[in-house]
Amino acid sequence: MEAGWKTIIEPFKIKSVEPLGFTTRGEREKALRDADYNLFSIPADKVLIDLLTDSGTSAMSAEQWAAIMRGDESYAGARSFYELERTVRDLTGLRYVMPVHQGRAAERVLFSVAGGKGKVVLSNSHFDTTRANVEASGAEAIDLPVPEALDFASPGDFKGDIDLRALEEKLRELGAARVSMIVMTLTNNSLGGQPVSMANLRATAEIAKHYRVPLFLDIARFAENAWFIKRREAGYATRPVREIVREIFSYADGCWMSAKKDAFVNIGGFLALNDEKWMNEARETLILGEGFTTYGGLAGRDLEAMSVGLREVLDEHYLEYRIRSIEYLGDGLRKAGVPIVEPPGGHAVYLDATRLLPHIKPEGYPAQALACELYLTAGVRSVEIGSLMFGRRAGEVFIPARMELVRLAIPRRVYTQSHVDFLIEVVADVAKRAKTIRPLRLVSASPRLAHFTAKLAPEVLA
Numbered sequence: 342m343e344a345g346w347k348t349i350i351e352p353f354k355i356k357s358v359e360p361l362g363f364t365t366r367g368e369r370e371k372a373l374r375d376a377d378y379n380l381f382s383i384p385a386d387k388v389l390i391d392l393l394t395d396s397g398t399s400a401m402s403a404e405q406w407a408a409i410m411r412g413d414e415s416y417a418g419a420r421s422f423y424e425l426e427r428t429v430r431d432l433t434g435l436r437y438v439m440p441v442h443q444g445r446a447a448e449r450v451l452f453s454v455a456g457g458k459g460k461v462v463l464s465n466s467h468f469d470t471t472r473a474n475v476e477a478s479g480a481e482a483i484d485l486p487v488p489e490a491l492d493f494a495s496p497g498d499f500k501g502d503i504d505l506r507a508l509e510e511k512l513r514e515l516g517a518a519r520v521s522m523i524v525m526t527l528t529n530n531s532l533g534g535q536p537v538s539m540a541n542l543r544a545t546a547e548i549a550k551h552y553r554v555p556l557f558l559d560i561a562r563f564a565e566n567a568w569f570i571k572r573r574e575a576g577y578a579t580r581p582v583r584e585i586v587r588e589i590f591s592y593a594d595g596c597w598m599s600a601k602k603d604a605f606v607n608i609g610g611f612l613a614l615n616d617e618k619w620m621n622e623a624r625e626t627l628i629l630g631e632g633f634t635t636y637g638g639l640a641g642r643d644l645e646a647m648s649v650g651l652r653e654v655l656d657e658h659y660l661e662y663r664i665r666s667i668e669y670l671g672d673g674l675r676k677a678g679v680p681i682v683e684p685p686g687g688h689a690v691y692l693d694a695t696r697l698l699p700h701i702k703p704e705g706y707p708a709q710a711l712a713c714e715l716y717l718t719a720g721v722r723s724v725e726i727g728s729l730m731f732g733r734r735a736g737e738v739f740i741p742a743r744m745e746l747v748r749l750a751i752p753r754r755v756y757t758q759s760h761v762d763f764l765i766e767v768v769a770d771v772a773k774r775a776k777t778i779r780p781l782r783l784v785s786a787s788p789r790l791a792h793f794t795a796k797l798a799p800e801v802l803a
């Protein structure tokens with residue numbers, strides 16, 4: 342459409358609808374008690390607006406549902422595989438394509454080949470499953486974000502960048518032979534969904550080439566990243582997203598994707614790379630744990646829907662709406678005086694509980710307390726990214742996380758602007774009563790994956 346209109350609209354109409362889970366305050370109080378104040382344990386039908394994650398929660402398009410019917414369920418060599426292979430090769434220019442059931446399966450397979458004891462992986466920031474898979478292989482995962490990435494109040498166009506000087510230092514210090522790869526996560530999920538600039542990616546590729554270390558991209562949100570480049574980086578404003586994406590992949594020796602993000606599917610992913618030896622080894626691991634090489638743990642119909650999604654996400658009307666809808670939420674919260682991580686990322690807005698709840702120390706899990714209050718107030722489900730997720734508990738010693746955030750992740754094509762307006766109203770209401778929010782106490786947690794299994798209770802004040 343011609344430019345110039347102020348209002349950016351949802352670039353779709355709705356064909357199929359699902360009711361929201363309305364509840365009473367009493368029902369939510371009971372649900373929260375029954376869940377031991379862990380929002381992962383709340384049944385989804387007791388949630389009104391579910392912002393737990395943008396992963397696998399997208400609305401598929403009519404074309405994707407049609408593709409589901411076209412799925413070829415042959416065990417080997419299904420037409421749906423060749424279609425996906427063609428789509429991924431067109432998109433990335435990479436030679437070998439392997440479907441997997443989701444991103445972490447690609448990581449497990451890749452690092453079983455490329456990781457191992459004594460090896461190191463360097464990244465702008467490893468996503469948590471990436472780090473876990475690097476470490477499970479015996480290798481070490483090192484994050485080298487730019488320093489401003491950790492300053493949540495300061496705006497910045499490309500806070501997802503890697504620290505180039507730190508990267509070179511590490512390569513010299515460790516010796517390139519120990520570094521099995523450099524991984525750039527697009528967008529940087531662990532640090533606010535912030536984008537990586539093309540300039541930073543290009544410079545990283547030059548360094549990688551100089552030291553002869555492969556450069557891999559973790560591309561769960563590559564299209565959102567490309568849109569930020571178009572909007573924020575000099576020289577890209579008039580370039581089609583498709584071309585920007587092509588340039589991004591021109592720097593990569595390989596990539597993997599959780600297709601549950603930018604490919605709009607409810608399950609799926611892939612690994613793509615150029616090195617034949619790595620791919621042959623990876624295929625053996627895949628067959629052992631996931632399935633044959635042409636389906637990788639998915640049904641043929643999932644492969645079809647993924648191919649369609651990978652093409653749809655490059656639609657610039659969609660990307661403009663997508664990024665604008667997150668900004669719109671950020672604008673509303675900022676106007677209401679709610680402290681957020683600046684600037685809003687590509688898939689989520691993060692509330693800063695450290696600044697909103699200064700009366701709750703990390704030991705009282707301020708971000709989890711805030712997330713619970715959002716649920717109690719209006720059935721909004723979010724996720725804590727703070728001391729419950731990253732804090733360490735060793736006996737009596739408590740080591741807090743370096744941030745206390747609540748992530749409001751926005752599923753793709755699912756909620757409309759009035760849902761977002763409602764959300765702004767709810768968060769603003771909770772923020773006004775912030776002083777009355779009480780700390781939580783950890784009742785029990787398993788040593789690993791505490792975030793998913795923890796039980797908490799309101800702190801009883803003496």
Ligand SMILES: *Cc1c(COP(=O)(O)O)cnc(C)c1O
Nearest residue numbers: 443444445468470530561599601
């Ligand atoms: C979600 C995600 C993964 C893991 O993918 P799953 O599909 O959840 O297994 C890896 N990296 C990034 C950046 C992600 O956002």
